[in-house]
Amino acid sequence: MFAARPIPRSSRTVRSGRPCRASLIALLMVLHGLPATAQTGLRPSIAGTTSPTPATPEQLKQREQELEAARAAQKAAAEAQERLKADIATLGEDRGKLNQQLIDVAAQVRSVEVRVGEAETRLRGLDGREQDLRSSLESRRAEVVEVLAALQRAGRRTPPALLVRPEDALQSLRTAMLLGSVIPEMRGRAEKLSTDLGELVAIRKTIATERDKLATDRDKLRSDQTRLAALVEERQRKQASAEKDMEAESARAVVLAQQIDSLQGLITTMELDLKSAAKAASTASLQGVPINSRPDANALRNPGRKAPAIAFASTKGMLAFPVNGTKIREFGASDGAGGADKGISLAVRAGAQVTTPCDGWVVYAGPFRSYGQLLILNAGGGYHVLIAGMERISVNIGQFVQTGEPVATMGTTSQVASILATNVSQPVLYVEFRKDGTPIDPGPWWAANEGEKVRG
Template sequence: MPHQRLSQPMPVKKPLLTGILLTGACLMGQAPALAASHTRHAAPSASQKALDKAKQDREALLSRKAREAALIDAQRKAQTKAAQEAALQAERARHFSALTDQAAAELAATEKQIDSLTQDIARLTEQQTRQRAALARRRASLQAILPVALRLARYPSTSFVALSGQADKSVQGLSLIAGLTRLTTRQADDLRGQQALLDQTAQQLAERNDALEKAKKTQARLRDVNARKMDAATKQQEEAESRLKQARAEIASATAKAATLDDALTAIDKTQARLRARMEEEAKALALQNQKEKSQAMSSQAKRLSGSTGSGVSHGGGHGPVAGSIVTAWHQDTESGPATGITYAARASSPVSAPCAGQIDFAGPFRSFGNMIILDCGRHYRFVLSGIGQLSVASGQNVGRNTTLGAMDAAGGRLFVQLRSGSTIVDPRPYL
């Protein structure tokens, strides 16, 4: 009986059983959470760190490129504005130049009029002198017979009676009196005519002198106007040149900040095309105004400001732009693919010479290229030379073939030389 009592299960109260079950369930439910919490607090792996760093580097690179793109865009906008202002200043300069031409033409006409009046005055003065001399001679000849003429005029009867005793002498006397009368009348007429000519000459001289005085005043006024307009035109032209120079500086700055060499060359091409188009339009407008010399000057300026006047590339002597040996030949295999140029191991402080004649589109530091020069040879050819230690040329400068562009560092260095025809990279060897 006691055994039977022990084998029977002890009764359990329902509230206590329920609490035990709930506690177990809670512990089982918390197990995954505790495991997750443990996982979160575990140290990241090396691969995770590398991935996070790569992401951060990529985001930093994208951010830097975005800033550079914004900066280049701002520079291009500023350059466009400067070019527009320069075009406006050039238009004003052309306007003042046209006014100056008009003033110069008026001044030339006035000076020609002054010369003509001066010659007329000299001729009339000489004529007046001759007329006065002739009048004096007429008066002298008339003065000799004037007493006799006056006596005959006052006492004709007495003079005639004095000759009446002799018939032949009377006839001779009458003839003499008649001739003397005619002579006196003619002399008097000559005197009046000579005096009229003298008076007319004096009137003409007075008119010429008045006209000369007015012409001289006009000449002085036109010279002042011409000088002021010339000064204004010169100032406007200088301002236009300054604007264009500033625009080129901004282009060079944008080139230096370009992400790649291709972007830099593209920026240069676009800017040059815009400048060339504007200057050529101005040259055409001048040609339509029959200002041939100014049109030619504008065309020359367009070539000088917006493109090289070089004749392209020509075959060289094979000595290269710098003294040294070739360490990377054209199209030689490299880690980044076939070489796009020639790399020289240059001697210490050796000069770097221009492989062609042309214009310096860019001269300055560029990315990892070091000091770089972009030389426009003309006919869409450009040489790119980078790795120069010291530069001796500036952007916008014209150079001849073999002109010294700079020098390598005192420790030597490597000079990279690339040749482009438009956007195509070509073998530079035949032209070095």
């Protein structure tokens, strides 16, 4: 920034069609980063030259009010937490209602995640445009001063007496000719500066509006995530009471996983050697839903179901991605190590909510090799769905989960080393479908658009 030059006063105004002096002064002030009202007598303060003054009674009163407001907010938050606990406890008494709440709140979280992501993308574009305009205007500081000074000089000059001497008349003529060529150019430059500043002001207003909306959505996201965490905790508490040996089973699963090298070996071992997983696999075989030529998505509205509402083979073109994200690796693409990808990879937001794309039974939930946290669902009919790369899984082996139910959350960095996403700074989720132990292309199962996605 540079210091504003003193501006001589003048009672004359600029002719009609030219930018007015006051407007240009305001323009100059904005360019300097100063308030538009600060047009004269600028006195920058010098840091460290004033000694701290004791707080006034008004300041003390304001601090007391802020403290009281903080205490009230803390009390309100505690009361809200207690109401939430009571609400969740009531829901926990009805498994169907609890499941429906889980699915509904998880959907709300993912919806707000989308809005937050879109708002952040718009803000990046707006911030970039603002920076470009500021840089452009900054590079034309000298031009602003030149235009302003020229207009002020033109406004102060009085016309010479044309009949005093011939030399005066000639000088007057030459001046008129010069102004006739310079003023249009000056006007054009001033108008360009004014247009750029007008756009800058409009962009700043838009940015402020977008930031307000973003703050509101983030507040809602935090609120929804708090409720979702409480619902998940209640769901797992009830699951734990039903499966007394759940912790021992989970620990044994991790030990077995450390002794296995391949995904198919992990699936086979879990479904044969682990009681909870074996029970889930057996149930998947016994309760498999027959393939329907025209599956009814309304069958997914029953939150109390304990088996898939629609056969996995019949859900082609109906499934949603487990998480909001951008596909960065396709099925069959080179994996960078001489092989081909057996699934797809999605770049996602840090802390994103992961939901199940389909109904199924959990046959493995825990760390595995270079996949980070791995979740394997037996969807029935010989199909398995593998989801990897999460930071935390919130379901247990043997548990039946419904379409759209929250099952995990993402971390802040990629945890799937095997996809070699060296150029991706954000977390990555890996998804793989298998039929009778063989990886298959999941492409036909994904919905073409949001309106066609299966939601519980």
